[in-house]
Amino acid sequence: MHLYGMPAKMDEILEVAGRYGIPVLEDAAEALGSRYKGQFCGTFGEFACLSFNGNKIITTSGGGALVCRSADEAGVTKFLATQARDNAPHYQHSSVGYNYRLSNICAGIGRGQMLVLNQHIAARRENNQKYMQMLKNAPGISFQDNPTTDFESNKWLTCIIIDPKKAGYTREDLRKKMDEHNIETRPLWKPMHLQPIFHEYPFYGNGTSEELFNHGLCLPSHPTLTQNDLQRVVELTLPSIVGHR
Numbered sequence: 001m002h003l004y005g006m007p008a009k010m011d012e013i014l015e016v017a018g019r020y021g022i023p024v025l026e027d028a029a030e031a032l033g034s035r036y037k038g039q040f041c042g043t044f045g046e047f048a049c050l051s052f053n054g055n056k057i058i059t060t061s062g063g064g065a066l067v068c069r070s071a072d073e074a075g076v077t078k079f080l081a082t083q084a085r086d087n088a089p090h091y092q093h094s095s096v097g098y099n100y101r102l103s104n105i106c107a108g109i110g111r112g113q114m115l116v117l118n119q120h121i122a123a124r125r126e127n128n129q130k131y132m133q134m135l136k137n138a139p140g141i142s143f144q145d146n147p148t149t150d151f152e153s154n155k156w157l158t159c160i161i162i163d164p165k166k167a168g169y170t171r172e173d174l175r176k177k178m179d180e181h182n183i184e185t186r187p188l189w190k191p192m193h194l195q196p197i198f199h200e201y202p203f204y205g206n207g208t209s210e211e212l213f214n215h216g217l218c219l220p221s222h223p224t225l226t227q228n229d230l231q232r233v234v235e236l237t238l239p240s241i242v243g244h245r
Contacts, residue, residue, distance in 0.1 A: 002031035002041045003189070004144065004218075005057075005124075005156035010036050010044050025049075029064065032057045033121040035152040042067045052106075057120050057156060058113035060106040121154045123223030127230065128155040131219060134234045135160075140167025141237075144216075157218045159188060164215070171217050174237060181236055188216030 002008050008026075017024045028034075028042035029051035035041065042048035048067040052060040068074040084097025102110070132143050140163040146153055164170045171187065178185045190213055193203035220233055 001027035001029075002034060004159055005031045005034050005154040006144065006146070007031065007034050007036035007041050007151050007153065014044065026067075028067070029053075030056065030156045031154060033117060033154040037150045038152075047073075052110055052113075057124070057154060058110065058117050060102060060110035060113070063102045063106060120223045124155045124158075124221055127221050127223070127225055128158045130227075130230050131158050131160075131234070134230070135237065138167075138238060140164070155221070157221045159216055159218050161212070162215050162217065171215050175217060177236060178233070181232075183220060183233060183236065185220065186218045188212045188218065 014024060016022070024045035026042055026045040026048035028048045031041040032050055033040070036044070042050060046069065049064055050067065051064040052058060053062060053064070066077050068077060078101075080095070080097050081100040082097065083099055084093055084095040086092040086094050128143075132145075135141055135143075142161045142163070144159040144161070162169070162171045162174065175185050175187065191205075191209035192198055193201070193205070194210070194213070220229065
């Protein structure tokens with residue numbers, strides 16, 4: 001999964017997968033337009049999924065797409081996604097199918113949105129740079145950023161990590177303050193092993209995901225945000241620091 005638009009470490013993943021014969025399926029739902037070593041996310045694995053939900057880089061109002069390596073695989077995908085109806089004059093099904101296709105209207109919206117994809121990515125990246133500049137001296141706040149030049153995130157969401165010891169306040173303090181002013185922010189994704197539905201299953205990890213969940217916050221990042229919108233978020237963040245000391 002390319003989380004928040006940040007490319008995964010594909011070299012390492014593909015090496016391990018190749019060693020053990022594991023097919024790689026990419027979750028590129030948040031990473032349309034992101035690149036790793038110049039190659040677009042969603043083109044490394046056997047298959048990749050994209051999301052066109054309303055909060056993504058571009059939208060069809062819902063749904064998404066599956067990226068396939070061949071026309072044959074795409075044909076099977078379309079067949080299964082349109083109820084697996086056999087080529088017959090009557091409704092006949094030799095395979096189990098699903099109703100996963102986009103409507104023509106949603107698909108048309110998506111094709112139109114593709115024309116502005118680069119502008120939307122540029123706007124998200126610009127938001128990220130402005131946040132980083134305006135909050136660069138805020139104690140206890142760090143940003144999720146490209147680790148090296150191999151990574152080119154679309155900066156779908158600008159995410160910060162709050163160190164409560166240095167900042168003097170917690171992630172929840174800031175989230176609640178934003179909520180009081182009708183500004184929606186959100187903690188980073190809750191780790192899968194902490195979800196109630198998976199509580200009885202084994203987990204292998206080192207605590208990184210829990211740390212990110214406990215201290216991470218997603219800031220408003222929509223491409224239509226104005227400078228005044230960004231300034232309002234920042235001004236609410238900085239007094240929060242003073243107010244909790």
